[in-house]
Amino acid sequence: MITFDAVTKRYPDGTVAVDALSLEARTGEITVLVGPSGCGKTTSLRMINRMIDPSEGRILLDGTPVQSVDPPVLRRGIGYVIQQAGLFPHRKVVDNIATVPYLLGWDRKRARGRAMELLERVGLDPGLAERYPFQLSGGQQQRVGVARALAADPPVLLMDEPFSAVDPVVRTSLQDELIRLQAELNKTIVFVTHDIDEAIKLGDQVAVLRVGGTLAQLADPKTLLAEPADDFVREFLGRDRGIRRLQFISTDRLRLRTDLTVAEGGEGHGDEPWLLAVGSDGRPVGWLARGRPGEPEPAGTYRHGRDSMRAALDAALLSPSGHAVAVDEHGKVVGVATRQALDEALTEAADG
Numbered sequence: 451m452i453t454f455d456a457v458t459k460r461y462p463d464g465t466v467a468v469d470a471l472s473l474e475a476r477t478g479e480i481t482v483l484v485g486p487s488g489c490g491k492t493t494s495l496r497m498i499n500r501m502i503d504p505s506e507g508r509i510l511l512d513g514t515p516v517q518s519v520d521p522p523v524l525r526r527g528i529g530y531v532i533q534q535a536g537l538f539p540h541r542k543v544v545d546n547i548a549t550v551p552y553l554l555g556w557d558r559k560r561a562r563g564r565a566m567e568l569l570e571r572v573g574l575d576p577g578l579a580e581r582y583p584f585q586l587s588g589g590q591q592q593r594v595g596v597a598r599a600l601a602a603d604p605p606v607l608l609m610d611e612p613f614s615a616v617d618p619v620v621r622t623s624l625q626d627e628l629i630r631l632q633a634e635l636n637k638t639i640v641f642v643t644h645d646i647d648e649a650i651k652l653g654d655q656v657a658v659l660r661v662g663g664t665l666a667q668l669a670d671p672k673t674l675l676a677e678p679a680d681d682f683v684r685e686f687l688g689r690d691r692g693i694r695r696l697q698f699i700s701t702d703r704l705r706l707r708t709d710l711t712v713a714e715g716g717e718g719h720g721d722e723p724w725l726l727a728v729g730s731d732g733r734p735v736g737w738l739a740r741g742r743p744g745e746p747e748p749a750g751t752y753r754h755g756r757d758s759m760r761a762a763l764d765a766a767l768l769s770p771s772g773h774a775v776a777v778d779e780h781g782k783v784v785g786v787a788t789r790q791a792l793d794e795a796l797t798e799a800a801d802g
């Protein structure tokens with residue numbers, strides 16, 4: 451656990467970057483620091499590994515004040531990832547990743563072995579090991595940066611806007627990768643971003659900071675969206691707060707109908723305006739409109755019980771029938787969540 455105990459940082463020119471900040475980053479969780487430019491995120495992060503020392507207050511790592519630990523010793527247990535990866539340009543990928551093991555005096559074979567293992571861990575082709583950073587895409591460089599930070603298996607990982615220099619698609623995949631990695635590794639991660647969507651996606655808890663370096667709110671994402679502490683937080687969360695809350699509502703209690711499907715090529719039945727054609731493999735083919743022959747129209751799907759209500763609602767909006775198609779993890783149809791069922795689930799969620 452990392453504890454900020456009334457930490458203030460005043461730079462020599464008088465700028466108060468962080469003002470009496472108290473918070474706890476729990477062990478094995480991702481704590482996100484989010485807030486507008488200049489609110490003291492980087493300063494806070496760098497005080498954890500003593501790249502910057504606080505003017506007042508203390509930071510404790512599992513109860514030990516970091517001030518009492520030699521920086522090199524401290525940093526052995528703390529991985530650090532920055533924007534644009536910050537790789538050493540003149541070192542091959544494998545040697546970049548092995549930086550800390552080399553510093554720790556591991557022999558070359560063991561260090562490189564560890565680096566190769568990590569390369570795969572972060573989803574990179576081992577064939578990239580002998581390249582130089584400039585021969586990689588931005589997303590690949592960022593993955594190498596994460597691998598390098600993990601090389602000595604530190605319990606703590608500090609990440610300062612690690613994904614902000616890549617395009618949205620790559621960014622999404624890096625975020626997904628981090629979530630997957632964290633499920634395996636259980637590091638104590640402090641993650642800095644100015645992107646509230648990234649904060650909500652990644653954070654077990656989210657600390658919203660305001661300029662001047664004060665804490666506006668510390669909460670889990672669901673609570674943050676449901677109960678912003680003040681106007682600043684509400685504004686920072688943006689307009690889609692209600693829609694984004696749906697991400698935290700499960701679809702497992704959504705009522706499904708199984709009488710709205712028909713085998714592909716089969717005859718329609720009953721008087722339902724829309725029926726879902728299902729292929730022999732169990733996958734959805736598309737919606738058929740009663741009394742209107744023609745090609746099936748695209749069906750929006752969500753994974754029942756796995757995806758959130760946001761995905762289910764999105765699926766419904768993408769279907770001409772207005773119904774969402776529920777599929778299992780193999781993409782096979784398990785039923786149809788009608789507009790009415792979605793409506794009931796949303797009403798229930800709003801009530802409780």
Ligand SMILES: Nc1ncnc2c1ncn2[C@@H]1O[C@H](COP(=O)(O)OP(=O)(O)OP(=O)(O)O)[C@@H](O)[C@H]1O
Pocket residue numbers: 461462463465466467485486487488489490491492493494644
């Ligand atoms: N060495 C320094 N000397 C004086 N002021 C500084 C110094 N480093 C940072 N600051 C100021 O401290 C404040 C907080 O800076 P910091 O870099 O922590 O912000 P940040 O939240 O990381 O911002 P960004 O989102 O732009 O990266 C800013 O007003 C910044 O100008």
Ligand SMILES: [Mg+2]
Pocket residue numbers: 491492493
């Ligand atoms: Mg910063």
